[in-house]
Amino acid sequence: MVRLKEELEMRGLKFTRQRKIIAQKIFSMKKHFTADELYNSLKKKYRISRATIYRTLDVLSSLGLVEVHNFGQGKRYYESISGKKSHCHFICTSCMKIIEFPSDEIEKIITNMASQHNFKINRYSINVYGLCEECARKRKK
Amino acid sequence: MVRLKEELEMRGLKFTRQRKIIAQKIFSMKKHFTADELYNSLKKKYRISRATIYRTLDVLSSLGLVEVHNFGQGKRYYESISGKKSHCHFICTSCMKIIEFPSDEIEKIITNMASQHNFKINRYSINVYGLCEECARKRKK
DNA sequence: ATTTGTGCAAAACGTTTGCAAGGCG
DNA sequence: CGCCTTGCAAACGTTTTGCACAAAT
Numbered sequence: 001m002v003r004l005k006e007e008l009e010m011r012g013l014k015f016t017r018q019r020k021i022i023a024q025k026i027f028s029m030k031k032h033f034t035a036d037e038l039y040n041s042l043k044k045k046y047r048i049s050r051a052t053i054y055r056t057l058d059v060l061s062s063l064g065l066v067e068v069h070n071f072g073q074g075k076r077y078y079e080s081i082s083g084k085k086s087h088c089h090f091i092c093t094s095c096m097k098i099i100e101f102p103s104d105e106i107e108k109i110i111t112n113m114a115s116q117h118n119f120k121i122n123r124y125s126i127n128v129y130g131l132c133e134e135c136a137r138k139r140k141k
Numbered sequence: 142m143v144r145l146k147e148e149l150e151m152r153g154l155k156f157t158r159q160r161k162i163i164a165q166k167i168f169s170m171k172k173h174f175t176a177d178e179l180y181n182s183l184k185k186k187y188r189i190s191r192a193t194i195y196r197t198l199d200v201l202s203s204l205g206l207v208e209v210h211n212f213g214q215g216k217r218y219y220e221s222i223s224g225k226k227s228h229c230h231f232i233c234t235s236c237m238k239i240i241e242f243p244s245d246e247i248e249k250i251i252t253n254m255a256s257q258h259n260f261k262i263n264r265y266s267i268n269v270y271g272l273c274e275e276c277a278r279k280r281k282k
Numbered sequence: 283a284t285t286t287g288t289g290c291a292a293a294a295c296g297t298t299t300g301c302a303a304g305g306c307g
Numbered sequence: 308c309g310c311c312t313t314g315c316a317a318a319c320g321t322t323t324t325g326c327a328c329a330a331a332t
Contacts, residue, residue, distance in 0.1 A: 070211035
């Protein structure tokens with residue numbers, strides 16, 4: 001939170017009521033969420049528009065405080081990255097549960113491939129789609 | 142093409158003029174393409190609606206003949222998978238050029254992680270975002 | 283003849299934008 | 308005070324849908 005304030009000020013951006021509220025909510029969430037979920041979880045208590053949610057998510061991701069994922073279905077998923085490392089996502093396409101795995105080994109391989117081609121990595125996203133144990137079991141029946 | 146006909150028949154689906162045309166076009170494309178690009182490349186010569194393009198892409202991907210990628214920006218990218226293996230994508234966010242890399246090693250790691258958690262993999266998508274050599278050079282100036 | 287597929291236009295969906303009003307520094 | 312930010316509603320671009328007609332088996 002202090003970090004957010006500093007990062008904003010550093011760029012001549014403002015530490016507004018809305019940004020505070022949104023950031024607080026995001027940092028308290030462990031899971032992946034969509035802009036709409038965030039909006040719905042806030043609108044009861046606060047008067048914040050969808051536009052502000054989207055704009056704030058943009059700011060936070062450009063500050064490196066939030067990660068954006070394209071898990072398909074035309075909808076974006078966000079995730080706060082308070083310190084934790086990048087990881088793989090195993091996405092159950094039946095119940096949309098998302099299981100995370102560390103990706104250190106894979107990251108090494110990717111970094112290697114990138115440097116071979118002078119590709120400057122900004123971020124990466126490893127998404128495995130399929131069925132989680134439960135849903136796979138249900139299907140068999 | 143013969144494969145497509147068989148796969149369709151096997152499922153009681155029809156081998157229509159439109160599906161033929163679309164499949165032919167797709168199999169002749171090497172690169173990733175969007176539904177709209179496909180539509181535009183066909184509409185001059187044939188009378189095929191956008192709806193049919195989308196519906197056919199769904200069919201082809203459920204038959205495993207086409208891979209779908211969510212490279213962000215709210216737009217889907219498709220790729221025909223005539224035999225070739227899955228691979229990583231390095232996506233230049235400046236010029237949208239997509240470089241492909243084999244991912245055998247990574248696939249091994251992923252398969253391993255999946256089996257540890259009884260996750261049944263359907264497909265995976267490894268996307269690295271950043272700047273290609275050219276665009277990175279331009280930025281520096 | 284039956285059933286699946288098509289074209290069209292309208293709707294849906296998530297996201298972005300223009301603008302006037304509001305709030306932070 | 309000046310500039311950044313907000314809320315609203317309208318616009319956007321892509322994808323999906325309902326329906327009547329057409330085509331494949």
